[in-house]
Structure formats: C-alpha cells, structure tokens
Amino acid sequence: MIYRNDRAYPFCPGCGHSSILDALNAAFEVRGAAPEDVVIVSDIGCSGLSDQYFTTSAFHGLHGRSITYASGIKLARPDLDVVVVMGDGGTGIGGAHLINAARRNLGLTVLVFNNLNFGMTGGQHSTTTPPGAITPTTPFGNLERPLDVCGTAGVNGAAYAWRGSSFDDDLPQRIAEAMDHPGFAVLDIWELCTAYFVRGNRFSRADIEATMEELGFARGVLVDREVAEWAVTAPASDSPGPPREAFQVTHRSTLERPFALVVAGAAGGKVRSAARHAGRAAIVSGLWAAQRDDYPITVKTGHSVSTLVLSPEPVGHAAVTVPDAVIVLAPEGYGKVRPMIEAMGDRGPVFALDGLVEGAVVIDPSRAATRIPRTELALAAVAAAVDRLGLFPVEALADVVARIGGRFAERAATAVAAGPDLVSA
Amino acid sequence: MREFTDGSTAIVRGALDAGCTFFAGYPITPASPILMMMMRELPKTGGVAIQGEDEIASIGMCIGAATAGARAMTATSGPGISLYSENIGLAIMGEVPLVIVDVQRLGPSTGGATTAAQGDVQFVRWGTGGGYPIIALAPASIPDCYRLTMRAFDLAERFRTPVFLMTDKELNLTMNTVDLADYEPLPVRDRVAAGATDPMYAFEPADRVFPMASFGGESPVRFTGSSHDESAMITKDPATVGALNRHLIEKIETHRDEIEMVDADLEEGAETMVVSYGITAGAARAAAVSARASGRRVSSLTVQSLWPVPETALREAMDGVRRIVVAELNPGLYVRELERIAGDREVVGVNRVDGELLTIDEIGESL
Numbered sequence: 004m005i006y007r008n009d010r011a012y013p014f015c016p017g018c019g020h021s022s023i024l025d026a027l028n029a030a031f032e033v034r035g036a037a038p039e040d041v042v043i044v045s046d047i048g049c050s051g052l053s054d055q056y057f058t059t060s061a062f063h064g065l066h067g068r069s070i071t072y073a074s075g076i077k078l079a080r081p082d083l084d085v086v087v088v089m090g091d092g093g094t095g096i097g098g099a100h101l102i103n104a105a106r107r108n109l110g111l112t113v114l115v116f117n118n119l120n121f122g123m124t125g126g127q128h129s130t131t132t133p134p135g136a137i138t139p140t141t142p143f144g145n146l147e148r149p150l151d152v153c154g155t156a157g158v159n160g161a162a163y164a165w166r167g168s169s170f171d172d173d174l175p176q177r178i179a180e181a182m183d184h185p186g187f188a189v190l191d192i193w194e195l196c197t198a199y200f201v202r203g204n205r206f207s208r209a210d211i212e213a214t215m216e217e218l219g220f221a222r223g224v225l226v227d228r229e230v231a232e233w234a235v236t237a238p239a240s241d242s243p244g245p246p247r248e249a250f251q252v253t254h255r256s257t258l259e260r261p262f263a264l265v266v267a268g269a270a271g272g273k274v275r276s277a278a279r280h281a282g283r284a285a286i287v288s289g290l291w292a293a294q295r296d297d298y299p300i301t302v303k304t305g306h307s308v309s310t311l312v313l314s315p316e317p318v319g320h321a322a323v324t325v326p327d328a329v330i331v332l333a334p335e336g337y338g339k340v341r342p343m344i345e346a347m348g349d350r351g352p353v354f355a356l357d358g359l360v361e362g363a364v365v366i367d368p369s370r371a372a373t374r375i376p377r378t379e380l381a382l383a384a385v386a387a388a389v390d391r392l393g394l395f396p397v398e399a400l401a402d403v404v405a406r407i408g409g410r411f412a413e414r415a416a417t418a419v420a421a422g423p424d425l426v427s428a
Numbered sequence: 429m430r431e432f433t434d435g436s437t438a439i440v441r442g443a444l445d446a447g448c449t450f451f452a453g454y455p456i457t458p459a460s461p462i463l464m465m466m467m468r469e470l471p472k473t474g475g476v477a478i479q480g481e482d483e484i485a486s487i488g489m490c491i492g493a494a495t496a497g498a499r500a501m502t503a504t505s506g507p508g509i510s511l512y513s514e515n516i517g518l519a520i521m522g523e524v525p526l527v528i529v530d531v532q533r534l535g536p537s538t539g540g541a542t543t544a545a546q547g548d549v550q551f552v553r554w555g556t557g558g559g560y561p562i563i564a565l566a567p568a569s570i571p572d573c574y575r576l577t578m579r580a581f582d583l584a585e586r587f588r589t590p591v592f593l594m595t596d597k598e599l600n601l602t603m604n605t606v607d608l609a610d611y612e613p614l615p616v617r618d619r620v621a622a623g624a625t626d627p628m629y630a631f632e633p634a635d636r637v638f639p640m641a642s643f644g645g646e647s648p649v650r651f652t653g654s655s656h657d658e659s660a661m662i663t664k665d666p667a668t669v670g671a672l673n674r675h676l677i678e679k680i681e682t683h684r685d686e687i688e689m690v691d692a693d694l695e696e697g698a699e700t701m702v703v704s705y706g707i708t709a710g711a712a713r714a715a716a717v718s719a720r721a722s723g724r725r726v727s728s729l730t731v732q733s734l735w736p737v738p739e740t741a742l743r744e745a746m747d748g749v750r751r752i753v754v755a756e757l758n759p760g761l762y763v764r765e766l767e768r769i770a771g772d773r774e775v776v777g778v779n780r781v782d783g784e785l786l787t788i789d790e791i792g793e794s795l
Contacts, residue, residue, distance in 0.1 A: 039648040055661055060643050062495060063652040065514055071485045075492020078476045079450055080644040103481035237471030244444050245437045245465050249429040249608060279603065282432050286605050292432060294603040300457065300541060319710030321602055322785035
C-alpha cells in the first residue's frame with residue numbers, strides 16, 4: 004500500500020516534522036490498512052499541513068479541536084483508524100480535549116509534534132516550552148513549567164502513552180503499537196524547530212534529552228494499560244422516542260373562556276406535578292391546557308409556581324399577568340405571586356392554607372376524612388379549586404392520576420378524592 | 429387524540445423521524461432536556477449520543493461524525509452558540525450538513541437562564557468570521573418544532589450547510605396541548621453520496637451543491653476548513669479561492685426560494701402589517717385578529733425562515749401596507765431586515781427585554 008503521495012514536504016531544513024511523518028508512513032506500511040480506512044485528523048500550525056502529503060483520508064479543522072473531530076469520526080465509524088496530528092500549541096488551546104479524550108478512551112491515536120514553540124506564527128512560547136527558554140513572548144526567559152503531556156493523559160486514564168523524539172529509531176514501531184492499542188493512545192514526540200526555537204536557544208538534539216532529564220520527564224512507553232471499550236448498551240426499541248401519552252376526551256368541561264389558575268408553593272411540594280395532573284385532566288375533559296413553571300435554578304429550595312391556562316380553544320402561551328384564581332400553599336410561593344394577587348383584585352378567588360393569605364378561601368387539610376400526605380397537598384388543593392371553580396369534573400383528575408400507576412397512584416387518588424372536602428361549602 | 433407536551437420533546441421526535449444518527453451536546457438551560465432525551469433515546473435506534481466536555485467539543489464531534497456519514501444535531505443556548513462560533517465557520521467552509529438547535533434565553537452573557545428571549549436572531553447569522561450565509565428556521569408552536577426540525581435536517585442535506593433551529597425557553601419548556609393530527613412529518617432527503625471519481629469539493633456552477641463524500645467509503649476522502657481547491661488541498665490561488673467562496677454564497681442565495689418560509693395571514697387592503705416569529709408569533713397573530721374585530725384592516729406575517737430573510741413573501745405582503753410593526757423579544761434585531769426592504773414605509777418595533785413575553789394587548793397598541 005502507498006500512503007505517501009508525490010508531494011515533497013514543505014518543512015524547513017532540519018525541522019523534525021519530516022522525520023515524524025516518515026515514521027507515520029512507515030507505521031501505516033507495517034499495519035497495512037487501506038488508505039481510505041485511515042483518517043489523519045490534522046490540527047493547526049506547521050504540523051497541520053501534514054495530511055496533504057498522504058493518500059489517506061484526512062480532516063483538517065480548527066486549532067486545538069482536532070481531537071473533537073477525531074472523536075466524532077471514531078464514534079460514527081469505529082472501524083476506521085483515526086490518527087490525530089497536532090502540535091504542542093494544540094495541547095494548550097485544546098488541553099481540555101486531550102484530558103477528556105484520555106478519560107473517555109475512544110480508540111484514537113494522538114501524535115504531538117512537540118517542537119516546544121509556535122513555529123508557524125513566529126516562535127512564541129507554548130504550553131511545553133522549557134523553563135528559561137527565550138522566545139519572542141518570553142524575551143527574559145520562560146517562567147512557566149511545561150505541560151507533561153504523557154503524565155496528564157496517563158493520570159486521566161489513557162491506555163497508552165509514549166515519550167521520545169523525532170530522532171528515535173523505534174518511532175515507527177511505537178506509532179504502529181499505539182494505533183494497535185485499544186483505547187486512547189498519545190505519543191509526545193519532541194523535535195527541533197530550526198526556524199525559531201533552535202535559533203533562539205542554541206537548542207540541539209542533545210538538549211532534548213537534557214531538558215527531559217532536568218524536568219524529570221521519563222522516556223519510552225510510560226503507560227500501557229487495558230481499558231474498557233467505549234460503547235453504550237441501550238435496549239433496542241421499535242418505536243424509540245420520548246414516551247407519548249395520548250389522551251382521548253372522556254369527560255366534559257363547561258368552561259367557556261380561557262381560565263388562568265396559578266399554583267404557588269415551595270420546592271418539594273410537588274406543585275408542578277399537581278398542575279401537570281390538572282392539565283392532563285383538562286385535556287381529557289376536552290379543554291386545551293398550557294403550563295408554565297417558575298422556580299429557582301437551585302430546584303430544591305425556594306418557590307415553585309405553576310401557571311395553568313385552560314381554554315376551550317388552543318392556548319397561544321401561558322404567560323399570564325392577571326390570573327383568574329390562585330392557590331397558595333407556602334410562604335415562598337406567596338412571595339412570588341403576591342403582585343399577581345393584588346392585580347387580580349376581586350376578579351377571582353385565592354385559595355390558601357390557613358394563615359397564609361388574608362381573606363382567602365381557606366384550604367384546611369384537617370377536614371379530610373383520611374390524612375393527606377404533605378407531598379400530596381398540592382394535588383388535593385388543586386382538586387379542591389377545580390371542584391369549587393367548576394373547571395372540569397374532579398373525576399377527570401381521578402382518572403388521569405390513576406394512569407400514573409405504582410405506589411404514587413394510590414396516594415394521589417386519596418388526595419384527589421379528599422380534595423373537595425378541604426374547602427368549606 | 430391530544431397530548432400534553434413541550435417543544436423539546438417535539439424537537440427530539442422530529443430529529444429521530446428525520447433520521448438523526450448522532451447527537452452531541454453540553455448541558456445548558458434551557459436546552460438540556462433535548463440533550464437528556466437524545467442521550468436516552470438515540471442509542472435505542474443504533475445512533476450515538478454523547479455529552480461533550482464543553483460546547484466546543486460537542487459541535488466538533490458533530491462535525492466529525494457528519495463527515496463520517498452521520499446525520500448530526502446539537503442543541504445549546506446563546507452562551508453555547510458563542511462557543512460554537514468558530515466551528516460554525518468550519519461547518520460552512522467544509523460544507524457539513526449539521527442541525528444546531530438554539531434554545532434562546534435572555535442575554536447578554538449568562539443573562540437569565542430560565543428566561544425567554546429572541547436575542548440570537550442576528551447572532552446566528554453573523555456569528556462566525558467571514559459573513560457567509562447560513563440557514564435559520566424559527567418554529568412558533570410545538571407542532572412547528574417537530575416539522576421544522578425535520579425541515580432543518582432536510583435543508584442541511586440539500587445545501588450541505590449548518591441549519592439553525594431557533595427556539596426559546598418558553599417554546600421548549602412550557603407544556604402545551606397538541607392534537608396529534610397537527611404533527612406533519614416533512615420529507616427529508618437522503619444524503620447524496622459522491623461517487624468514487626467525484627472530486628472532494630466542486631465550486632462551479634457556483635450554485636450547485638455537489639454530492640458529499642464521507643469517511644469510510646470506497647476511496648479516500650479529504651476535508652478541510654482552510655481555503656482549498658477541489659481536492660481539499662490548501663490554496664491561495666485567487667481564482668480558486670474566489671470560486672470556493674462564491675460557491676458558499678451562491679448555493680444558498682440562488683436557491684432562496686427553496687428555503688424561504690412564512691405563515692402569512694394577509695388582509696385585503698391592509699395598511700398595517702405585524703411581522704413576528706417564534707414564541708412571539710402567537711400574540712402577534714392574535715393582536716391582528718383582534719384589531720380586525722374592531723374594524724381595522726391588519727395583516728400578520730410569521731417568518732419561519734429567519735435566514736435567508738423571506739424577502740419575496742415579505743415584499744408581496746407589503747404591497748399597499750404603510751406601516752410595519754415588528755414584534756420580538758430583544759432590543760430590536762430582526763426589525764433591521766424589515767427596515768432594509770421596507771422602502772419609505774414606516775417600520776416600528778415592539779420589544780421586551782425583561783424576560784416576559786409580549787402580550788396581545790402590547791402588540792395591539794401599536795397596530
């Protein structure tokens with residue numbers, strides 16, 4: 004198989020990129036996959052030019068994001084060999100992707116062409132530039148510790164990590180080994196940038212080894228572990244998609260105009276659930292319902308207010324400034340709907356637990372023949388209001404509550420049955 | 429038969445019925461329900477759903493998967509679109525079919541996560557460098573969410589380009605009643621696969637959309653986000669680069685008639701027309717109906733394809749109209765498009781930026 008085309012590499016004399024690409028080509032030859040089944044995903048920078056010298060498939064995307072494209076390709080076509088070619092710049096701007104790809108362990112092979120600086124844009128320092136190095140952006144010496152590519156990938160679960168240089172004779176074998184290895188494999192390949200880093204720091208092949216030594220960056224195969232394959236096990240389904248609850252009209256409502264009912268309580272009070280049951284019941288009663296919920300993003304605290312608009316005609320939206328009735332179940336909810344209640348004036352009733360709202364129709368749980376659990380109080384109060392306001396038959400509410408099944412159904416049924424008794428006749 | 433549901437659910441159903449095979453997203457209110465449903469439902473179809481480590485990874489994975497033959501979708505909100513920006517440009521340049529759902533929330537910045545807004549309508553059009561066209565659709569109801577999601581997949585394939593579905597917190601999270609008969613599935617074209625001898629890209633004739641080669645086929649495929657020739661090799665040759673960039677424009681501009689969509693309710697002899705889209709459209713239409721009931725002649729028009737601007741339908745609807753009212757939940761963004769084509773007609777914006785929806789009365793006052 005031929006993997007190289009007839010174009011000559013464009014790299015500067017002495018640049019390590021050519022040697023690494025020759026090693027990559029040798030690895031391809033050893034492995035023997037068809038060129039169309041190999042995808043080189045190149046990043047940005049001089050190494051980003053690499054794919055153009057191969058006959059394989061290629062994806063040349065944005066700076067730092069090559070691992071994300073490679074992940075998408077591998078997820079869609081796990082049978083393909085996907086090789087990422089990126090520079091040390093990519094390990095900075097795309098550092099999050101490197102770490103998370105290691106953690107995720109899709110079968111990608113990442114070659115970091117690590118020439119210790121930004122060779123395409125003028126030799127600026129990168130995440131891997133050694134301490135003290137002089138670059139146009141570290142004119143008085145680099146102050147930052149370089150990124151340990153292999154250590155970072157390894158500690159986050161990568162299956163395979165190797166560090167070496169473009170001068171290593173075993174580079175082709177190591178690339179082939181990495182490609183054969185299940186899971187995420189990374190090769191941190193140090194090399195010379197003759198245009199900038201070598202010139203600015205009198206840096207040589209010997210300095211590569213010395214710098215690794217100084218930093219305590221070990222060489223060779225540093226990580227080699229078995230990892231689980233990334234695969235979702237989901238039950239197959241003939242009709243996938245969100246479960247659909249389709250209602251037939253089995254009851255009748257006499258409501259002649261849109262009616263807005265606001266249920267205001269506290270987090271944990273199953274306010275939204277109670278309103279949702281009322282909406283379902285309205286639909287089986289031939290009405291159209293819309294429900295808009297309002298609650299803090301910290302869902303287990305503060306207010307929970309549901310606005311339910313019921314209408315004989317389709318409801319445009321459930322944004323209501325002046326409701327027709329309000330149920331108040333907790334001080335948190337009252338605080339939120341107080342302006343609405345004031346705006347409502349005498350237009351409609353307020354139902355409230357005793358002591359919450361002056362002048363309201365009192366919802367008194369002690370009137371119930373059986374004790375209503377706190378969690379079902381909202382539903383009982385909604386049943387009481389629906390009954391008192393004549394919005395639709397309470398039997399419709401009982402019917403839809405019975406549909407939910409399980410241990411909740413019984414408690415909910417009790418609440419619906421007891422609801423109308425909670426307010427005085 | 430009716431159901432009690434929300435726009436997020438309808439979008440997921442639309443995506444599955446359109447043959448979506450890949451989804452990647454990152455949690456963000458109010459788009460998260462789409463992510464959660466896709467994570468649960470897509471694997472059951474043999475598709476792949478994944479939560480990326482961030483928005484950039486998510487759209488990147490979608491683009492990668494699409495080039496390997498997948499029908500891909502992602503969903504986010506305004507802050508996520510900001511992070512998608514550079515990759516949107518990549519999808520335009522690389523001619524990648526991709527559906528991007530933008531469940532808009534109140535901005536700027538983190539703004540109001542659980543608050544409805546329509547503040548991204550210009551952002552998605554101009555949100556990446558270069559100024560090249562994209563397609564954006566705006567559903568105004570839950571059945572619309574289903575239908576236009578399918579339409580988005582179809583247009584993405586037809587034009588090999590990212591297509592935005594512009595919804596908002598209210599449309600996606602508010603429950604509403606839908607008659608099942610109102611869900612109209614739309615046909616979704618299959619991807620036209622390139623033959624073994626077809627070039628990777630082709631630019632002439634400029635308006636023609638060429639079959640797409642995917643990774644994993646019978647011959648090697650090259651993809652690039654750099655200015656390229658027909659073999660996806662990087663080039664600076666002005667003739668080639670000019671042809672490429674003209675092609676990116678003309679493949680959409682020349683075929684606007686295939687994309688432009690409106691839902692017009694025009695009144696004979698109307699001097700006033702209210703234009704709206706998305707979540708605001710319901711109130712705008714109702715305001716027009718109400719104005720007519722009091723003896724005024726008012727037309728209403730709901731824009732369904734925000735981009736390209738449905739200029740043909742808008743110009744026709746403007747005939748005889750002296751005053752155009754544009755209702756939208758932002759400081760006045762899409763109104764610019766009406767001003768651009770309205771000639772000497774008066775163009776008035778009705779806007780809210782406090783997180784509340786525009787009411788029928790508020791719009792009615794301007795009619």
